[in-house]
Amino acid sequence: xxxxxxxxxxxxxxxxxxxxxxxRGIQSVVRSTHGPExxxxxxxxxxxxxxxxxxxxxxxLVSSVDGVGTKLKIAFATNRHDTVGQDLVxxxxxxxxxxxxxxxxxxxxxxxxxxxxxxxTQLLTGFAKACRAGxxxxxxxxxxxxxxxxxxxxxxxxxxxxxxxxxxxMLDGSLVRPGDVLIGLPSNGLHTNGYSLARKVLxxxxxxxxxxxxxxxxxxxxxxxxxxxxxxxxxxxxLPAGLLHAAAHITGGGLLDNLPRVLPKGCQATIRRNAWTxxxxxxxxxxxxxxxxxxxxxxxxxxxxxxxxxxxxxxxxAQKLTKGRPIGxxxxxxxxxxxx
Numbered sequence: 001x002x003x004x005x006x007x008x009x010x011x012x013x014x015x016x017x018x019x020x021x022x023x024r025g026i027q028s029v030v031r032s033t034h035g036p037e038x039x040x041x042x043x044x045x046x047x048x049x050x051x052x053x054x055x056x057x058x059x060x061l062v063s064s065v066d067g068v069g070t071k072l073k074i075a076f077a078t079n080r081h082d083t084v085g086q087d088l089v090x091x092x093x094x095x096x097x098x099x100x101x102x103x104x105x106x107x108x109x110x111x112x113x114x115x116x117x118x119x120x121t122q123l124l125t126g127f128a129k130a131c132r133a134g135x136x137x138x139x140x141x142x143x144x145x146x147x148x149x150x151x152x153x154x155x156x157x158x159x160x161x162x163x164x165x166x167x168x169x170m171l172d173g174s175l176v177r178p179g180d181v182l183i184g185l186p187s188n189g190l191h192t193n194g195y196s197l198a199r200k201v202l203x204x205x206x207x208x209x210x211x212x213x214x215x216x217x218x219x220x221x222x223x224x225x226x227x228x229x230x231x232x233x234x235x236x237x238x239l240p241a242g243l244l245h246a247a248a249h250i251t252g253g254g255l256l257d258n259l260p261r262v263l264p265k266g267c268q269a270t271i272r273r274n275a276w277t278x279x280x281x282x283x284x285x286x287x288x289x290x291x292x293x294x295x296x297x298x299x300x301x302x303x304x305x306x307x308x309x310x311x312x313x314x315x316x317x318a319q320k321l322t323k324g325r326p327i328g329x330x331x332x333x334x335x336x337x338x339x340x
Contacts, residue, residue, distance in 0.1 A: 085126020
């Protein structure tokens, strides 16, 4: 039997042929996110998207890029990777939704020491599922094999999104006024922020495992920590014109650091901590190391994944349409957040 010579690059840790085989296998998954706007073939040097801006007076492209952070450590520990794929897409969509933008297309970047076909397929399945649900085309990406850069079985992901908003309808915070009401939309767990501290407390201080079951949690700890980051854009896009004065996506920095990003000069946000019930997972983290409650609101979303700022006279309407709850108001003051 003739010996098959192993390619030198594969011996060095980069299997180009395996990469090509895996990518061909996911083409049908990627195509499921495409509409007529997507041109060209999968795997080209660049993704092609023929946008239709009919009906817009002044279309403005909106872009954002992000990752999933150390939530990936939970995916590694549980060997489940589709949820973090969804997290990445939804996080990016929410980041542009606060400007009033709708998503157009998404690109992913996956880097690993060694390409694991099953893991890669799970990630791409998650990307595609979230893109389909969000009306967003997955038009390209990069898969990098970099031996020696990552621990065995680990990888990193990042994503870039491009959307569009009609400039007259853009949310930039300029409409916010004292008297406006803050409507909090519930999160689905930690979303994609605070995992470095959460892991330190849960797995270090408390000595728990991803398989641990606790009476206050519905699911095993690992599954609770992998709850998918919500996509709020469809709900926000369905709201009547003029209802939203601004919106803040509660990501890294929590409620304390994200709300000021949409506050104009002379406006301060007051948040009532007793306006909603903080989910048990956050309380577990807080009690595990006697953390400062104020720091908790700067690290975690505390059960509020998106904050909508609406005029006071339409607060009841906003609450009914979003099923959110009033958690505070805008008062005169500096561009900051006060917890009461």
